[in-house]
Amino acid sequence: MQSLVISIMGKDKPGLVDALAKCIYKHQGNWQGSSFAHMAGMFTGFVEVHVAAEEKEALVTALDAIKDLSVQSVAVAASQESNTTKLTVDVMGNDKTGIVQELTSVLNQFNLNILTFASHCESAPNWGSLIFKAKAEIAVPENFDDRALQDALEALANDLVVDISATR
Missing domain, CATH: 3.30.70.260 (ACT domain)
Structure with missing residues (x-):
């Protein structure tokens, strides 16, 4: 499994998170955590997703194609909890x-x-x-x-x- 952090931004309207969730689900991604906010008419946030290596590129391509949403994704190593x-x-x-x-x-x-x-x-x-x-x-x-x-x-x-x- 590959861990991706996906950031999104777009003019706020109903259905943005649903479009993101459907895209992740379609590519067998597992939604790990997220944080979203509405500010000054814009909707923004980020999601951590685990996805199979063979689905990663297709998921990134599909995310980039979501209408009215600016999407960026970064592959990351699995996070390690620190003792701090x-x-x-x-x-x-x-x-x-x-x-x-x-x-x-x-x-x-x-x-x-x-x-x-x-x-x-x-x-x-x-x-x-x-x-x-x-x-x-x-x-x-x-x-x-x-x-x-x-x-x-x-x-x-x-x-x-x-x-x-x-x-x-």
Whole structure:
């Protein structure tokens, strides 16, 4: 079996995921996991698929032919779970230009790998401004000092609330 990571993007409309799923099924692909999102009228995401080596090229060709969808696929080696600890970092504060760059810069200073990252802004009716919220899952070495990370993140702004918890 060959492992493929498939990324998709297209103008959002009903049936995009179904078209992808039908194509994968037709080529005897086994859908392992996925993540999709709708943003600014576009639909995007990625899927990990296991497919027999003899079906790989036909699947990639069929994926490329899906109408109204930009598709890319990359063959990857089977993933190996590492023994690193995973932490979930929740951040909330007033929105400002550069906040994501500041957060990721701190994570990079600690040499941490971001496994997932999701963010959005929402209205804060009582304040008349936007609130930024982000959630990241990060891989950290064993015996990592998460208090030092929390202090560094909270130092970015006096209104930033940071919650760090172990991920199971």
